[in-house]
Amino acid sequence: MPKKHRIDLADYGRRGLLEAFRDRQMPCFSTSCNLDITPIRRFIKANGYSFFITMSYVLSRAVNQVPEFRHRLIAGELYAFERVDPGYTVLLEDGTFSFCDSMHFDDFERYRKHAANRIASVKIRPDHATGDKHHMFFISNVPWFSFTAFTHPYERKYGSIPILTIGKYFEQDNVTWMPLAVQVHHGVVDGSHVGLLYDHIGQLVRYPDSLHAGV
Template identity: 25%
Template sequence: MAVLRPVDTDHWTRREWFEHYRYRRPTYCSMTVDIDVSQLVPAVRAAGLRSYPAQVWALATVVNRYPQFRMALDENGAPGIWDAVDPSFTVFNPDLETFCNVWASYEDFPAFHDRAAHLIDEHRSATTPFPQGFPPPPNLFDVSSIPWTSFTSVSLHMQTGWDHFAPAFTLGRYREDGDTLMMPLALQIHHAAADGYHLARLVNDLRALISTPEEWLT
C-alpha cells in the first residue's frame, strides 16, 4: 500500500513557491509537446503488444522518478509525497460514446501491460465512470486519450482543482512528419507542485525512454 510521507516544510527549499502558488496566486501549468514514437510503435507491434498500455507505463515510469509529480495533501491540508503513484487511464465505450476510468498498479512492464490490457478488454462496455469502484485509490495520476485526432493544445479546467496536485496527461492521434511518427502529449499540474523546469525534465525523460523500447518491452 502506498504511503503519503509528510514534507518537512521547515526545511523545504520549495516552501515559499508552494505557498505562493497555493494560497496567493493559485495557478495550473499546462504544456503540449510532440513525442517521437517512431521507435516505440513498430517495436510494440512486432512484439504483439498494445501501444496504449506501453504509453501509460512509460508515463508512470517517469512520473514516479520525481517527487514533484507525486505530491498530494493529507487530511489536514499539509503537503506530502507518495512513495509511489499508479496510473488511472480512460477506456472508451464506442456504443455509448462514453468512457470509464480504470487503474492498475505500477510494476514491471510485462506485468503492467497484461493487467492494463485485461482492464481495457473487461471494461470496454462499462456503463459507469468508475467500474472498479468509487472512490478510486488516492495515489493516482490521470491519463486520457483522444486517438481520433491530433492536437496542438489541450487544457482542463477543474472548478475544485486547487487542492489537486497529481499531474494529468492527454494523448493524441499519431501524425506523420516526414519519416517521423509523432504523438501529441498534453500535461498539466498545479504550479505549487512543479514549475516549467520540472515539466521539461519529465518530457525529456519520457522522450528518452520511448526512444529505446528494446530496453523495457520484454
C-alpha cells in the first residue's frame, strides 16, 4: 500500500472549506465533460492496445499529478498519499460486474501489463470485497451509453475517494468524443482542482506519444 502522512490542519490552507463540507449529508459534487479523444484513439488502434486500459492509465497518471486528488479523510483526519492506485469495474459474462483493485505505475508498459493481468484474474474470481480502499480512486466504465451528467452512490466512509466515469464515445464532425464524469468530496477538492485534472487528461489524450515518456 502506498505511504501516507497526516496533514496538520493548522498548516492546511483549506481548513475552513474542509470543516464547512466535512459533515454535510452530501458533501460531494460531480462534473462532466466531453473529451476529444481523436488522437489517442488513433494511437490505440495503431498499437493494438486495449482502449479501456489505455484510458485508465491516462486517468491514473492525471489523478496522481494533482495533489488534492491524493488527499483522503480517514476517521476524521486528513491524509495525503504519495500515490493512489486505480480500482476498476469489470464486466462479467453473466452481466454483473466485479471490482478490480489495480496499481499505478508511471511506466505505461508496466501499467498496461499489470492491469491486463488483474482484469483477467477477477474475470475468473470476481472480487466484491470492500476492505480498506483509501489509497485508491475508482474508475467506472459504462460503454453502453453516453451521458452529460453522472453521479454515484455516496458512502461516508469512502466519500473522499474520487470516482471517474467514462462513457460510450461517439463521432461528431470527424471528431471522436468521450464523456467523462468526475465525482469528488468538496471538503478536499475544489472546482479548480478538477479543472487541473481535466487539463492533464486533455494533454495526454491530445499527445498520446507522451504516454511512453512516463511522468
